[in-house]
Amino acid sequence: MTGSALLNDPNANKGTAFSVAERRAYGLEGLLPPQVETIDRQLERALQHLDAEPNNLERYIYLTGLNDRNETLFYKVLMSDPARFVPIVYAPTLGEACRLFSHIYRRPRGMYITLDMKGRIAEVLRNWPHKDVRFICVTTGGRILSLGDIGVNGMGIPIGKLQLYTACGAVPPRVTMPIQLDIGTTNESLWIDPLYLGLRRSPPPPAELDAFVAEFIDAVQDVFPDCLIHFEDWKGTDALRTLARYKDRILCYNDDIQGTASVTLAGLMTALRTTGGRLRDQRVVFLGAGASAVGIADLLVRAMQDEGATLDEARAAMTMLDKDGPITPARNDLTVEQRPYARDAAPGDGLREVIERARPTVLVGVSTAGGTFTEEVVRLMGDLNERPIFFPLSIPHAECTADEAYRWTDGRALYAGGVQFPPVALGERLFYPGQANNFYIFPGLALASFGVKPTRVTDDVLIEAARALSDQIGPEGMAKGLLYPPQSDIMAIQITSACRLAAFMFDNGLAQVERPADIRAWIESLTYSPDYPAPQV
Numbered sequence: 001m002t003g004s005a006l007l008n009d010p011n012a013n014k015g016t017a018f019s020v021a022e023r024r025a026y027g028l029e030g031l032l033p034p035q036v037e038t039i040d041r042q043l044e045r046a047l048q049h050l051d052a053e054p055n056n057l058e059r060y061i062y063l064t065g066l067n068d069r070n071e072t073l074f075y076k077v078l079m080s081d082p083a084r085f086v087p088i089v090y091a092p093t094l095g096e097a098c099r100l101f102s103h104i105y106r107r108p109r110g111m112y113i114t115l116d117m118k119g120r121i122a123e124v125l126r127n128w129p130h131k132d133v134r135f136i137c138v139t140t141g142g143r144i145l146s147l148g149d150i151g152v153n154g155m156g157i158p159i160g161k162l163q164l165y166t167a168c169g170a171v172p173p174r175v176t177m178p179i180q181l182d183i184g185t186t187n188e189s190l191w192i193d194p195l196y197l198g199l200r201r202s203p204p205p206p207a208e209l210d211a212f213v214a215e216f217i218d219a220v221q222d223v224f225p226d227c228l229i230h231f232e233d234w235k236g237t238d239a240l241r242t243l244a245r246y247k248d249r250i251l252c253y254n255d256d257i258q259g260t261a262s263v264t265l266a267g268l269m270t271a272l273r274t275t276g277g278r279l280r281d282q283r284v285v286f287l288g289a290g291a292s293a294v295g296i297a298d299l300l301v302r303a304m305q306d307e308g309a310t311l312d313e314a315r316a317a318m319t320m321l322d323k324d325g326p327i328t329p330a331r332n333d334l335t336v337e338q339r340p341y342a343r344d345a346a347p348g349d350g351l352r353e354v355i356e357r358a359r360p361t362v363l364v365g366v367s368t369a370g371g372t373f374t375e376e377v378v379r380l381m382g383d384l385n386e387r388p389i390f391f392p393l394s395i396p397h398a399e400c401t402a403d404e405a406y407r408w409t410d411g412r413a414l415y416a417g418g419v420q421f422p423p424v425a426l427g428e429r430l431f432y433p434g435q436a437n438n439f440y441i442f443p444g445l446a447l448a449s450f451g452v453k454p455t456r457v458t459d460d461v462l463i464e465a466a467r468a469l470s471d472q473i474g475p476e477g478m479a480k481g482l483l484y485p486p487q488s489d490i491m492a493i494q495i496t497s498a499c500r501l502a503a504f505m506f507d508n509g510l511a512q513v514e515r516p517a518d519i520r521a522w523i524e525s526l527t528y529s530p531d532y533p534a535p536q537v
Contacts, residue, residue, distance in 0.1 A: 001026075002026045002027040002028075003026070003027040003028065003031065004031060006026055006027075006028065007028070007031060007032075010067065010068055010069055010070055010071040010074075011071055011174070013069060013070045013071075013072075014039075014070070014072070014532045015032070015037075015042060015069070015070055015073070016032055016033060016035060016036065016037040016041075016042065017036065017037055017038065017039055017042060017532055018032065018036070019036055019535045019537075020036060021535060021537045022535050022536075022537055024537075025537040026537075039072070039073060039076055039530070039531060039532055042070075042073050042076075043073065043076050043077060043080060046066060046073060046076075046077050047077070047080075049062060050062060050063075050077070056087070056088050056093040057093060057096050057097060057100075059088050059093075060088050060089065060093050060094070060097050061097075061104055063077065063078075063085070063088065063089060064106060065106065067109075067163075068106060068107055068109075071173060072530050072531070072532055073530070074530075075166055075167060075173065075528070075530035076530040076531075078163065078166075078167035079166075079167050079491065079530055081488075082167055082168055082487065082488070082490045082491065083486075083487040083488045083490070085167070086164065086167065086168070086437075086439060086487070086490075087420070089160050089163050089164070089167070090160045090161070090163075090164055090439070091145060091395050091396065091418075091419070091437075092395060092396040092419060094145075094156055094157065094160045095144070095145040095146065095147060095395070095396055097156050098144050098145070098147060098150060098153050098154055098155075098156040098157060099147055099150065099153065100153075101150075101152075101153035101154075101155060101156050101197075102152070102153055102190075102193065102195045102196045102197045102198075103195050105197060109155075109159055109178065110155060110158060110159055110177060110178030110179055110180065111124070111125070111127075111128060111177065111178070111179050111180070112152065112155070112179075112180045112182055113125075113179060113180070113181050113182065113216060114181075114182040114199060115182070115183055115184070115199065115204065115212060118211075118212055118215060119215070121215050121216050121219040122218075122219035122222050122223055125219050125220065125223045125224070126223055128177060130174055130175070130177070131224075132174075132175060132224075132226070133175060133176070133177045133223075133224040133227050134175040134176070134224075134226055134227055134228065134449075134450055135162065135165060135171065135175060135176045135177070135227065135228050135230060135446055135449075135450075136176075136177050136178075136179055136220060136224070136227055136228070136229050136230065137157075137158035137161045137162050137176070137177075137178050137179070137230040137232050138158060138178075138179040138180075138181060138216075138229060138230070138231060138232065139154045139155070139157050139158050139179075139180060139181070139231075139232045139233045139234065140154070140180075140181045140182075140183050140203075140233075140234045140235065140238065141153060141154025141155070141157075141180065141182075141185065141198075141233065142154075142183075142203070142233065142234050142235030142238060143233050143234060143235050143236060143239070143256075144157060144233050145233075145395050145396065146368050146394070146395065146396060146397065148187070149185050149186045149187045149235065150185065150187060150190070151182065151184065151185030151187060151190055151196070151198040151199070152180055152182050152185075152196070152197050152198025152199070153190070153196075153197075153198070154180065154233055155178065155180040157232055157233050158178035158179060158180070158230075158232055159178045161178075161230070161232055161255070161442070162176040162177075162178050164439050164442070164443055165442070165443050165446045165447075166528055167443075168439050168443040168490045168491060168494050169442075169443025169444055169446050169447045169491075169494040169495075169498065170443075170447060170491060170494070170495065170527035170528045170529070171443065171446050171447055171450055171527075171528060172450075172526075172528040173528065175450065177224075180198075181212075181213070181216065182198050182199050183199075183203045183204060183209060183212065184198075184199045184200075184201040184202050184203045184204070185198065185199075185201075185202075185203065186202060186203065206237075206238070206241070209238065210241070210242075210245075213242060217229070217246060217250060221250065226453055227251070228251045228252065228253075228446070228449050228457070229246075229250065229251065229252040230252070230253060230254075230255060230442070231243065231252065231253070231254040231255070231256075232254070232255055232256065233256060234254075234256075236290040236291040237291075237335060239254055239256060239257060239291045240257070240291050240294060240335060240337045242254075243257055243258075244337070247456070247457070248456065251449075251454065251455065251456060251457065252457065253445075253457040253462075254291075254295070255438055255441075255442055256291060256292055256295070257291050257292060257294070257295030258295055258299070258457070258459075258462050259438040259441045259442050259445075259462075260292050260295060260296060260366075260393065260436075260438055261292075261295040261296040261298065261299035261300070261462065262299065262438075262441045262462040262463070262465045262466045262469075263436050263437065263438050263440050263441045263466070263469070263484075264296050264299075264300075264364065264391055264393070264436055265296075265299055265300060265303055265462075265463065265466040266440065266441070266465070266466035266467070266469040266470045266483075266484070267391065267416045267434060267436050267470075267483040267484060268282070268300075268362060268389065268391075269466060269467065269470040270470045270473050270478070270482075270483045270484070271387075271389045271414040271483055273470075273473075273478065274387065274414060274478060274481075275386075275387045275389075275414070277361065278307060279300075279303055279304055279307055280304045280307040280308060280309040280313075280314070281361075282300075282304075282317060282360075282361045282362055283317045283319075283358055283359060283360045283361050283362070284297070284300065284317060284318050284319070284360055284361070284362040284363075284364060285319045285320075285321075285351075285354055285355055285358050285360040285362070285363050285364070286318070286319065286320040286321070286364045286365075286366060287321060287322075287351055287363070287364070287365045287366070287367045287369075287372055287373070287399060288320075288322060288364075288365065288366035288367035288368070288394075289320040289321065289322040289327050289338055289341070290322070290366065291337075292366040292393070293320055293364070293366045294335075294337045294338060294341070296364060296366070297315075297318040297320070297341055298337075298459075299459060299462060299463065299466075300314070300317075300318065301314040301315055301317075301318065302314075302459045302460075302463065303463050303466075304317065306463070315340050315341065318341050319341070319343055319354060319358040319360065320338070320341050321345075321349070321350075321351065321354050322367070323367075323369075325345075325347050325348065325349060325350075326343065326345035326346075326347070326349050326354055327341055327342050327343065328342055328343060328344060328345050328347070329342045329343075329344065330347075343358075345357065351372070351373075351377055352376060352377055352380060355377065355380055355381065355384070356380070359384055360381070360384070361384075361385055361388070361389060362389040362390075362391070363377075363381055363388070363389070363390050363391070363392075364391045364392075364393065365390075365391065365392035365393055365394055365398070365399030365400075366393050366394060367394055367399060368394045368397075369394065369397075369399070370394065370397025370398060370399065371397070371399065371400070372399045372400075373390065373392055373399040373400035373404075373405075374400075375404070375408050378390070378400055378404060378405055378408040378409060378413075379408050379409070381409070382408065382409035382410070382412060382413070385412075386412065387412055387413070387414055388409055388412065388413055388414070389413075389414045389415075390405050390413055390414070390415045390416075391416055391417070391436055392405075392415075392417050392418065393417065393418035393436055394418055395418040395419055396419055398417040398418060398419055398421075401417075401421060402415050402417060402421035402422075402424050402431070402433035403421070403424045405433075406424045406426055406431050406433075407424075407426065410426075411426045411427075411429055411431060414481065414483065415431075415433045415434065415481075415483075416433065416434035416435060416436040416483045416484065417433060417434075417435060417436065418435070418436060418437075419435065420433075420435040420437075420487075421433045421435075430480075431480075431481050432480040432481050432482050433481075434482055434483035434484045435484065435487070436483075436484070437484075437487075439490065440469050440484055440485075440490075440493065440494075441462075441465050441466075441469065441497075443490075443494045444465065444468070444469075444493070444494040444495070444496075444497030444498040444501060445457070445461070445462075445465055445497075445498075445501060447494060447495065447498035447523065447526070447527070448497075448498040448499075448501035448502040448505065448523070450526055451498075451502055451513070451522065451523055451526050452501075452502050452505045452506065452510070452511040452512070452513060453511065453512040453513055454505045454510040454511060454512065455510050455512060456510060458508075458510070460504075460508065461501065461504065461505065461510070464500065464501060464504045465497060465500075465501055467500075468496065468497040468500035468501065469484065469485070469493070469497055472485045472493055472496060472497075473485055495520075495523060495524065495527065498523050499519050499520045499523050502519050502522075502523060503519055506519075
């Protein structure tokens with residue numbers, strides 16, 4: 001590859017970092033300014049561009065363009081300050097970017113598998129230029145953050161998620177592939193948008209969708225046999241049904257269900273080191289009863305059983321309600337996954353009444369409705385517990401803010417939200433709220449899987465991921481009230497977690513490669529670094 005073709009290939013392009021000899025050898029003379037720069041100088045210029053942008057959406061668009069031009073420099077920027085750039089390439093900025101995806105579209109990234117490709121999906125997958133794909137993040141766009149069903153506009157999510165595999169977990173980007181399963185959309189406003197890029201039709205009924213997904217799964221196994229499939233942002237019922245069907249058959253996981261569960265469990269483990277309580281003794285109320293709630297409850301139940309609780313005892317500690325009220329056996333709209341958590345209650349009970357009856361130690365919000373942990377509710381939790389534990393996980397609008405949780409409990413709350421809040425001053429005390437962000441879990445899981453090639457991602461693996469994360473909070477962090485390690489240390493955190501997970505996979509017979517003598521050195525040897533290769537001429 002030479003000349004302008006080389007400059008237009010984001011994987012090979014070095015821009016102004018091409019040496020004089022490379023410019024002569026590859027036909028680049030005259031196509032670049034004369035100054036030969038290091039990647040650090042290019043980084044300086046890129047950061048200046050980002051500082052000059054008026055808002056994070058414009059920074060997202062700039063970074064997308066940079067990724068299209070020069071992948072190495074793009075990751076150099078992200079990995080220079082993950083705490084700054086993760087909220088730009090992922091939530092919360094990515095929500096707005098997805099809403100406008102068809103309007104700000106520049107060039108293709110990833111693959112779009114549509115319903116009219118049925119019968120030819122394996123053939124289409126072979127069009128991907130890289131043959132050793134190890135991670136596919138796939139969405140239907142059916143439930144994107146707080147936006148609901150946005151169809152093909154949801155493609156921004158798997159793109160962003162896989163960028164975090166690399167930016168936070170040092171997984172080589174060449175082994176990742178974002179995929180949009182375009183099954184149509186229930187969002188009729190998109191059908192009439194002339195710039196909408198997806199199918200203008202309703203999604204198929206469940207049986208037809210399941211057949212389409214089955215062909216997709218089989219095609220991935222055929223074309224990319226070592227691939228881990230990461231399900232992301234499917235409609236709740238579709239997500240639960242698909243995960244139940246495949247989690248024990250292929251290498252896959254659902255981050256909304258299992259990743260959210262693992263990071264919540266990690267935060268709860270840290271909180272219990274402060275309170276001195278046992279996991280098996282906790283009582284949890286969920287506002288929201290969808291796929292995320294069920295996933296968190298299922299993993300908590302499994303972890304409680306590890307501490308000696310029976311299945312019935314652990315399930316009895318979980319109480320759920322949604323917009324239609326408590327999850328009760330009398331309701332005829334429950335999924336098979338929700339039914340184990342159905343409890344007798346008055347149909348008209350609200351969150352306050354449920355808390356009064358269940359007397360929870362932990363309150364989890366997965367409702368997508370901001371402000372629903374009212375002052376009355378938060379104060380009630382404070383009356384019931386010396387150190388009430390709050391996980392308002394909805395994005396972008398939390399069920400309560402960190403400031404509200406600390407003020408309404410006189411600073412006794414242990415808090416982690418789905419979005420990051422700044423430190424909160426209460427009198428002379430300063431509180432540091434956590435963010436229960438899945439990026440604490442999935443990059444390390446991916447890095448371990450990249451090396452180990454596990455046969456499955458089991459619940460025990462996800463529990464170990466939670467333990468590995470919680471164990472990285474030291475006394476200094478706990479004294480500040482942190483439930484998670486600092487995001488500024490995310491790369492080191494993920495590498496440490498990957499080492500723990502790799503060892504666990506080897507110990508539990510999940511690995512398909514030979515165990516190395518030094519797991520950490522081996523994991524570190526697999527990591528991606530955003531640096532240009534040395535000149536070859």
